[in-house]
Amino acid sequence: MRHTDNDERIWQVVALIxxxxxxxxxxxxxxxxxxxxxxxxxxxxxxxPEGTKIPWHRVINAGGRISLPPGSDSYRRQLELLRAEGITxxxxxxxxxxxxxxxxx
DNA sequence: GTACTGACCAGAT
DNA sequence: CATCTGGCCAGTA
Numbered sequence: 001m002r003h004t005d006n007d008e009r010i011w012q013v014v015a016l017i018x019x020x021x022x023x024x025x026x027x028x029x030x031x032x033x034x035x036x037x038x039x040x041x042x043x044x045x046x047x048x049p050e051g052t053k054i055p056w057h058r059v060i061n062a063g064g065r066i067s068l069p070p071g072s073d074s075y076r077r078q079l080e081l082l083r084a085e086g087i088t089x090x091x092x093x094x095x096x097x098x099x100x101x102x103x104x105x
Numbered sequence: 106g107t108a109c110t111g112a113c114c115a116g117a118t
Numbered sequence: 119c120a121t122c123t124g125g126c127c128a129g130t131a
Contacts, residue, residue: 024113024114025112025113025114026113026114026115029113036113036114037113038112038113039111039112039114039115040113041112042109042112042113043112044112045112046111046112056112060112060113061112061113061114062114063114064112064113066112067112074112075112079107097106
């Protein structure tokens with residue numbers, strides 16, 4: 001298995017998401033110069049090693065929800081990392097994008 | 106080579 | 119709300 005240039009771009013974009021903010025898979029893809037390639041973002045994040053510094057947990061889907069199997073270990077890990085920086089889920093189970101989304105400056 | 110899959114998404118039903 | 123549809127495109131089989 002070998003990571004690609006696209007993976008590199010994606011990781012770099014994710015690395016720029018500030019603490020307390022989030023971005024959608026689509027946002028990341030667009031900023032990485034890969035509009036419409038939201039699915040590639042998820043694939044790239046899966047390749048990240050365990051102890052990575054890349055804040056992969058700040059990437060959520062367009063519905064403001066964690067895009068991992070609810071109840072899975074990875075889901076709980078992401079939720080905890082988010083809560084640790086002040087990002088919580090609403091009653092619906094979704095994050096308030098209006099408040100936390102990193103909008104294009 | 107083809108066929109299916111997926112940490113997605115917007116729009117329609 | 120829940121499904122479905124078509125689009126996306128690199129991995130995997």
